[in-house]
Amino acid sequence: MACVLVIEETIMKKALLLILAICSLALFSFDQSDDLASSVARGKSVYETYCTSCHMAEGEGVEGVFPPLARTGRLADKATLVKAVLQGISGPITVSGKSYDMEMAPIALSDEETRDVLNYVRNSWGNKGPVVTLDEVKKLKAGK
Numbered sequence: 189m190a191c192v193l194v195i196e197e198t199i200m201k202k203a204l205l206l207i208l209a210i211c212s213l214a215l216f217s218f219d220q221s222d223d224l225a226s227s228v229a230r231g232k233s234v235y236e237t238y239c240t241s242c243h244m245a246e247g248e249g250v251e252g253v254f255p256p257l258a259r260t261g262r263l264a265d266k267a268t269l270v271k272a273v274l275q276g277i278s279g280p281i282t283v284s285g286k287s288y289d290m291e292m293a294p295i296a297l298s299d300e301e302t303r304d305v306l307n308y309v310r311n312s313w314g315n316k317g318p319v320v321t322l323d324e325v326k327k328l329k330a331g332k
Contacts, residue, residue, distance in 0.1 A: 224307060224319040231308025234301045239309075242292070247313040253290055255283040258313030266320055269306050270328040273297060299325045 221227075236245075239257075243249050247258035260283050263269060276294040280287060297305065303325045310317030 222303070222319055222321040222323075224311065227304045227307040227319065228311050230300075231304035231306070232312075234297065234305040235308050238295050238297070239305065247309065247315075249283075251286060252288070255281065255286075255288045257309050257315070259315065260284055263310045263315055263317055266306070266324055267328050269310075269320075270302060270325055273302055273305065274329060299329065302329075 242254040243257050244254075247256060249256035249258075257263070262283055272292065273295055274297070277292040280289040282288070299322055303320050303322050306320045306325075307317075309315065310320065
């Protein structure tokens with residue numbers, strides 16, 4: 189009887205370790221950190237879902253209709269970008285010497301999605317920008 193209990197205890201320990209390993213792997217695969225590379229990777233999916241139809245797959249936009257995001261030099265101001273994504277843009281703007289006067293509707297993104305899509309746009313197609321953090325998005329969203 190004691191031998192059976194030892195075997196059952198060993199099996200239980202192994203099962204518990206396996207469950208913990210699987211949970212750890214699952215949590216690791218859903219990393220939502222501010223790490224730039226991870227954020228950019230997640231942001232690509234957000235961009236493809238919400239932004240590609242206007243700004244195009246390579247961020248080139250449509251001349252005279254939708255402004256480009258690639259190599260524009262207009263992506264440095266984090267507050268303006270958070271506001272543009274969450275509140276939209278209306279009225280004329282000039283990007284790379286060309287005028288645009290279409291309205292961009294607000295996009296209902298989570299704070300995490302906002303961070304990730306901005307990191308993707310600010311670090312794709314010849315753009316280079318420092319990481320936008322989740323804390324920054326929350327503060328900028330709150331108007332701080």
